[in-house]
Amino acid sequence: MLKLALRSFAHHRAAAIATGLVALVGTILVTGMMSLLGTGLAASTAAADRAFLVQFPLIMGGWTVAIVLFAMVSTVGVALGGRAGEIAGLRLIGATPRQVQGMLVVETTAITAVTALPGLAGGYLLGWVISRSMHAAGLTGAASVFAPGAALPLLGVLVVLAASVLAAWIGSRSLARRSPVADAAPPSRSRTGRRPGLGRRVAATLMICAGLASSATVLGMDPADVLTTAMTGPACVLVAVGLCLLAPELVLAANRALAVLRPAHRAAPLHLAALNLSAAPDRVRPTVTFLTLFVGVAAGTLSMQGVENAAGTGGSTGEVLASINYFVVALIAAFMAIALTNNLVASITRRRAEFAVMSLVGSTGGQTHGMLVREIGVATAVSTVAGSVGAFVTVLPFAVVKTGDPLQAAAPLPYAITIAIGAGVTLGVSALVGRRVIRTA
Template identity: 35%
Template structure:
């Protein structure tokens, strides 16, 4: 049996285990191809210079940030998937599989899933690009006579990036698994060390530094330049939130420590188990924490930046004409809408995948006396920790956009805007987190306990 045959058999027998990764690739392909279609549309016949510039800007800026988030999401879900299969990887090594063969199997599985996701995404991506063009035309940013095109740019960029991101994510996720010996892999399958690799720490520092640098440039270089400050302010919260998300295994610990007392007091045995589960599964919990941080940080930063701009007086130093302000506002709402919706779906996707995987654990707890409501209570309190950590550090990530932009546009560090925006974002993040955890756990405990343990 070849490695590719083994990958196909693994896909057939573990279809549910690849759902999270498939959804990341599928949604990512839709996002990237929808915006890449603006390149095809801009290159059509009879497109005026203003419309062409708007279309290229939309495709480059929003599509570029979409690419970053999609790549991050694919790597995150692939890492979670490979970590959940640590026991399987260890078993393959114990019966003679080489690290190269295990790595090829993981990459082969991912490649098949990525191809299927890309092809299935084509109809929705074509429709998404058409909707985007309609929106630009309705707001007067693109001429009504511009015809929609979905061609080589959308296909090559969308499918190519999805395949590269997926295979690259699989290679990164499999790297640690294939390097360990069989005995070490068996141990890792049951015990998490909670350690972060040096490369991950370095990457996090780089992203944090990039976000902080954008914030500093906003408050200094673009002071008095009006809406021009969005060039750096908008990037700040994205870079900084990604950096914080990479540090998830470290960040979840202080939040758990702070909430340990109240959770144990309120939840009793369930609260104690919830705290211990989070502490012992920092890597898995960090994987679920990432999209919560991204959703909170990006949505808060972008929406407050636009709110500040809407209430700020015109600036003489701006190089952008006032009549282009609507285009920028639309761009901002498209950015926050696209990235936030994608991040929100990833919150659900990741949490459902992580919680469903624990079916055996829930079965064991029920066999030793825990009732279904007690299991759900434990999972709910774990969700509270994740929601609190995600909202906290996502809010910190948004600060590098909100404060510098407010300082540059109004001269005040604290923006004079409504608190309702923030409360709405926090409510959505908390609701998504708790609903995903409890929904997946409720489905998992429907399986009889003996059957769940035997799986």
């Protein structure tokens, strides 16, 4: 099975690069936060700086680990989705579902292990840069030098490695257990009589409720307490992840809403896009998943910092801390943008055979490209709306406690910046990659 996994790895370089890039950036972010935490716990750190150097990486690191785990699961799931035929072939020649899952876990673990060393080095560098910025701004004293140690950064590497194993196991479970001679379309009901996706919807509901509960607890806290940020930040992540899990339902709702607005006689690209969204909403599911996560987390955290600024957390310390927060949020947003791009490329490339069939039945390249852009446009619209609503709802209690003005949570600049970047990346990558794939198909 190990030899088969290594051979399969060699034939799926594009998917391996996509997974490896997500694992690399995730390792850098996680180990960077761990190196700061190690510095805060070091014996040489001044007692006056210890609380800040422990609280800051714990808050930011918690968000980062949750985002990296979800991104790994989604990326591996998309990469494996394009290998259904290969996996069915393995099942036909006698491979058991557990053997198939084991092969895919070995592949993903090997990819993540390759990125571990450069990711660890990048994490040390990231932690050192943030530590120097804190020292230069006067947030930490001269005695509190960067001393990450080895144990905590290595633990960060192991966390990402464990996330990759879990992602491969979860992402390959349904694919490996599917009958190789069964219809590829998902059944309307499972063997137990339950509708497929019930567990996913329950998990999404629990995450959204947990996020809203975490956000609401801020209403009973002191505005100056750092726990207000510690409770609101994870709330943004939980609500965004919960909305991501509801991606198929979001696409279906958007398509039904568009059905009311569509003209009776519409152009071929719009007609084809409408048919695709109705028949196979999972084709744009990766886009909805990552763009909703991007908008929800980035807009929520930027809005939180805007509320902090409006609350008058003034002085040079407050300004520098805001700069560091913006820097870390920018890194997390860049990570999610990379994951979004990888998944867009993978999901569009998987549709090469579909585009070839459309060309054979008379669709022009322009019509097929227009269909793809309109599909992604609907996914972008529903993602930005869902992510923005999730960010606003979670930041609302934070704004009330900090400023007494709930409208501070709706300040337009964080949402406008986030939506512009997310929509620009999504539509730009889709247009460029789609044009190339359609032309070669």
